[in-house]
Amino acid sequence: MTQLTAERLTIARGGRDVLSGVDLSVAPGEVVGLLGPNGAGKTSLLRALAGIDKPRLGRVTFDGCPLARMGPTARGRTIGFLPQPPEAAWPVSVEDLVALGRLPFAGPFGRRDPSDAATVEEMLIACDLAALRNRPVTSLSAGEASRAFLARALAGRPRLLLADEPTANLDPQHQLATMKTLRKLAAAGATVIMSQHDLPLASRFCDRLLLLGEGRVMVQGRPREVLTPGNLSRLFGIVAHYETGPDDAFFALPWSLVPEAPRDDIVDL
Amino acid sequence: MWLSGQIAPSARANPKIASINLCSDQFALALAERGDILAVTQLAADPSRSAEAARAVGLPVTQGTAEEIAALKPDLVLADSFSDPNTVVLIRQFGIKVIILPSPTDFASIIATTRLAARAIGAVDRGESIVAEIEGNIAIAQDVNPNRPVVAALEPGGYTQGAGTLLDDAIARAGGLNLARRLALNGYRELPLEWLVAADIDLMIMPHDTGRTASLSLDALRHPAILERFAGTPVLALPANLTDCPAPASASLVPRIRRALGALSSTGRS
Amino acid sequence: MTARQSKMFIPAMLGLLFAVLMLSLAVGAEAIPPGRLLAAMVGHGSRIDSLILWQIRVPRAILGAAVGASLGLAGAALQGLMRNPLVEPGLVGVSGGASLGAVIAFYSGAVTSFPASVPLAGFAGALVVTAVLAGLAATGTRVAVLVLFGVALSSLTGGLTALALNLAPSPFAVMEIVFWLLGSLADRSMQHVVLALPAMAVGWAILLSAGRGLEALTLGEAAAQSLGIDMRRLTLTVILGTALAVGPAVAVTGTIGFVGLVVPHLIRPWVGSRPGSVLWGSALGGAALLTVADLLVRIAPTFVQLKVGVVTSLIGAPFFMLLLLRRQGRAE
Numbered sequence: 001m002t003q004l005t006a007e008r009l010t011i012a013r014g015g016r017d018v019l020s021g022v023d024l025s026v027a028p029g030e031v032v033g034l035l036g037p038n039g040a041g042k043t044s045l046l047r048a049l050a051g052i053d054k055p056r057l058g059r060v061t062f063d064g065c066p067l068a069r070m071g072p073t074a075r076g077r078t079i080g081f082l083p084q085p086p087e088a089a090w091p092v093s094v095e096d097l098v099a100l101g102r103l104p105f106a107g108p109f110g111r112r113d114p115s116d117a118a119t120v121e122e123m124l125i126a127c128d129l130a131a132l133r134n135r136p137v138t139s140l141s142a143g144e145a146s147r148a149f150l151a152r153a154l155a156g157r158p159r160l161l162l163a164d165e166p167t168a169n170l171d172p173q174h175q176l177a178t179m180k181t182l183r184k185l186a187a188a189g190a191t192v193i194m195s196q197h198d199l200p201l202a203s204r205f206c207d208r209l210l211l212l213g214e215g216r217v218m219v220q221g222r223p224r225e226v227l228t229p230g231n232l233s234r235l236f237g238i239v240a241h242y243e244t245g246p247d248d249a250f251f252a253l254p255w256s257l258v259p260e261a262p263r264d265d266i267v268d269l
Numbered sequence: 270m271w272l273s274g275q276i277a278p279s280a281r282a283n284p285k286i287a288s289i290n291l292c293s294d295q296f297a298l299a300l301a302e303r304g305d306i307l308a309v310t311q312l313a314a315d316p317s318r319s320a321e322a323a324r325a326v327g328l329p330v331t332q333g334t335a336e337e338i339a340a341l342k343p344d345l346v347l348a349d350s351f352s353d354p355n356t357v358v359l360i361r362q363f364g365i366k367v368i369i370l371p372s373p374t375d376f377a378s379i380i381a382t383t384r385l386a387a388r389a390i391g392a393v394d395r396g397e398s399i400v401a402e403i404e405g406n407i408a409i410a411q412d413v414n415p416n417r418p419v420v421a422a423l424e425p426g427g428y429t430q431g432a433g434t435l436l437d438d439a440i441a442r443a444g445g446l447n448l449a450r451r452l453a454l455n456g457y458r459e460l461p462l463e464w465l466v467a468a469d470i471d472l473m474i475m476p477h478d479t480g481r482t483a484s485l486s487l488d489a490l491r492h493p494a495i496l497e498r499f500a501g502t503p504v505l506a507l508p509a510n511l512t513d514c515p516a517p518a519s520a521s522l523v524p525r526i527r528r529a530l531g532a533l534s535s536t537g538r539s
Numbered sequence: 540m541t542a543r544q545s546k547m548f549i550p551a552m553l554g555l556l557f558a559v560l561m562l563s564l565a566v567g568a569e570a571i572p573p574g575r576l577l578a579a580m581v582g583h584g585s586r587i588d589s590l591i592l593w594q595i596r597v598p599r600a601i602l603g604a605a606v607g608a609s610l611g612l613a614g615a616a617l618q619g620l621m622r623n624p625l626v627e628p629g630l631v632g633v634s635g636g637a638s639l640g641a642v643i644a645f646y647s648g649a650v651t652s653f654p655a656s657v658p659l660a661g662f663a664g665a666l667v668v669t670a671v672l673a674g675l676a677a678t679g680t681r682v683a684v685l686v687l688f689g690v691a692l693s694s695l696t697g698g699l700t701a702l703a704l705n706l707a708p709s710p711f712a713v714m715e716i717v718f719w720l721l722g723s724l725a726d727r728s729m730q731h732v733v734l735a736l737p738a739m740a741v742g743w744a745i746l747l748s749a750g751r752g753l754e755a756l757t758l759g760e761a762a763a764q765s766l767g768i769d770m771r772r773l774t775l776t777v778i779l780g781t782a783l784a785v786g787p788a789v790a791v792t793g794t795i796g797f798v799g800l801v802v803p804h805l806i807r808p809w810v811g812s813r814p815g816s817v818l819w820g821s822a823l824g825g826a827a828l829l830t831v832a833d834l835l836v837r838i839a840p841t842f843v844q845l846k847v848g849v850v851t852s853l854i855g856a857p858f859f860m861l862l863l864l865r866r867q868g869r870a871e
Contacts, residue, residue: 047761052764072769081762081765083758088758089622090812092757092811093811100754103751462568462595466587482708483645484715485711493729
């Protein structure tokens with residue numbers, strides 16, 4: 001039972017096609033990671049899936065309803081989008097920032113539901129921000145700010161969360177906490193799609209990975225199946241070291257750069 | 270070259286004259302023979318600005334620059350105290366005599382300037398007859414009302430002609446009391462709208478305005494508070510050409526105001 | 540700033556505004572003691588006191604508050620849209636465009652046959668400039684460049700206004716440039732209020748409706764769009780609202796600068812910098828600030844009454860310089 005589908009998606013930017021022919025099917029509860037070198041189109045794909053940019057070709061459907069047909073408010077209540085780098089134009093307090101996530105649910109004259117305060121509180125605690133609630137978000141460290149922006153995205157209780165590099169600039173503790181939070185969100189029935197540069201995190205916490213390159217989705221599947229030496233060499237020009245951690249978790253570690261080696265054995269599914 | 274009546278009469282009987290300022294134009298046109306006037310300014314023939322416009326029609330005009338004047342080779346140039354001093358210096362460097370007429374602020378000084386200009390032009394007799402005419406007009410009447418009617422002289426932009434101005438002198442001679450004097454306003458000054466509205470006025474003097482040109486300054490005179498407060502107050506519209514340049518023609522201000530004040534006592538004061 | 544303090548802020552601003560408005564009615568060239576003033580307010584005053592109060596002071600007070608509100612509100616909205624605290628209608632030429640339009644309509648004589656042509660032309664002039672700036676902003680121009688472009692527009696419109704005044708048939712036009720470029724509330728009448736206020740009020744409503752979008756915009760365009768905000772609609776709302784709020788205001792008072800820059804900056808710390816609250820606060824704060832500036836103009840013992848734009852510039856320009864230096868310091 002799929003929740004999000006993208007059919008033959010072609011996304012253009014500045015008159016040029018960045019990605020073409022993207023087919024994607026994600027079920028509720030899945031965490032999907034987008035991997036690829038800079039400029040591969042990860043952000044563009046996330047924006048198209050969020051309904052921010054219209055694709056040149058193809059369409060995106062969520063829960064059977066085409067995204068283009070969903071009104072902005074409906075989209076705002078369903079989808080959460082976390083851009084990279086997250087920015088705050090004004091020194092609002094962390095609490096006010098997180099409360100912005102409830103905007104799509106506000107009434108016509110900005111009337112807020114009493115339950116909004118409870119939701120905000122929950123997110124502040126979940127992201128370890130309670131002590132920082134009154135601090136201006138512009139005065140926080142990069143890591144603290146990242147958590148605040150994530151809490152904002154979570155405050156909307158999105159059924160689809162699209163996050164652009166959510167663990168960038170975070171210390172190890174908060175990287176792990178963030179990934180755990182995203183997995184919890186998925187476990188509650190949401191769909192989570194994130195772009196990721198960190199191979200170990202991607203391989204450990206994503207159910208499925210899409211490798212983007214050469215203007216298309218080169219391969220998608222489970223991390224174990226997709227992070228082959230051939231794919232990593234072709235996509236990133238690196239060689240990885242593979243491990244299996246506790247509870248049978250597979251992960252790949254970037255190990256060295258590829259010398260000019262000929263490319264063979266591409267595994268395509 | 271300053272004036273205090275010490276200037277010697279011109280050597281030639283009829284010097285050729287050029288005037289480089291609208292106000293000095295008035296004296297030139299009133300005193301000199303038409304044939305002796307080489308040039309006046311462009312505004313001299315505009316009846317809305319110049320009282321002597323009729324005499325100026327057909328005369329050559331300049332923009333008052335030193336080059337134009339030098340080309341004309343006049344014997345004498347008349348300027349006034351508001352003329353560009355640089356222009357005056359340049360003209361003198363060409364060896365041309367320039368007389369700067371002081372801007373009169375009342376009728377006594379109009380008379381003095383008339384005599385001054387007359388001596389310089391060599392038209393002393395003409396000057397005296399003009400002075401006699403002025404004195405006839407401005408003579409204070411015998412039957413002046415001891416309760417002088419209050420006159421408000423309003424200028425565009427909410428200004429007034431306060432104590433020491435020509436209009437102030439004219440009002441006094443006509444038997445009126447200038448509101449500005451009562452409010453202790455000297456010279457050409459802003460008259461606060463609230464003071465105007467709070468005052469009791471018998472006659473309003475306003476600039477003569479065709480009402481066709483849009484201007485904020487003229488709008489100021491049509492403020493609803495003024496219109497409502499002074500709805501029944503008589504208004505005397507004076508042409509600007511009598512007050513802009515204090516000159517012999519300005520003497521007609523006094524009889525005009527006197528007539529307006531006279532009409533008041535017949536209709537009763539408001 | 541706690542949530543409870545923030546809640547008290549708007550009522551406090553209303554109280555402040557009321558107080559300065561009352562003060563404004565009590566001050567004038569003609570000294571009217573409070574007793575007589577109150578009598579005139581309730582309709583039992585002398586004919587002259589009532590005339591002075593209702594025809595001279597009340598229109599001035601209303602216009603001062605309304606124009607101040609427009610400028611403060613438009614400043615807050617422009618800053619929210621462009622996500623930068625350095626823009627305001629005077630600085631970036633919106634007021635300049637409005638005054639150019641108004642001058643052309645007024646001195647061409649259109650005003651005699653159709654008085655509403657002046658605020659209408661003011662609206663049109665403001666609209667053109669705001670649209671150009673918003674268009675530039677939409678193409679991703681850096682804000683520093685945008686502000687400079689606005690300053691250039693301001694100079695251009697100022698020069699064209701001077702030219703129009705030179706070509707005007709009225710002999711007084713050239714001197715009246717002081718009014719158009721510096722702004723004044725002096726001796727405005729109820730006619731001016733009636734001419735400008737309706738359009739300004741519509742502009743306020745439109746700008747205040749942008750509060751939600753501007754709040755979301757705190758997070759940047761992408762996140763705001765994901766929260767359901769239509770960026771094009773928001774931009775058009777701010778453009779239209781600014782033109783309606785500022786255009787007719789400038790048409791009746793000339794260009795009054797810096798209010799839209801100073802007020803949002805003063806308001807922000809009191810409302811936690813939330814763009815929506817800054818809108819309301821800046822409307823009230825702008826009204827209060829301009830009323831106070833006009834009070835200073837009337838109290839100052841100068842020979843000729845100062846133009847209120849002089850006071851706002853004397854306060855606003857150093858303020859702007861300080862703002863720039865502090866931002867510079869923070870960036871380093």
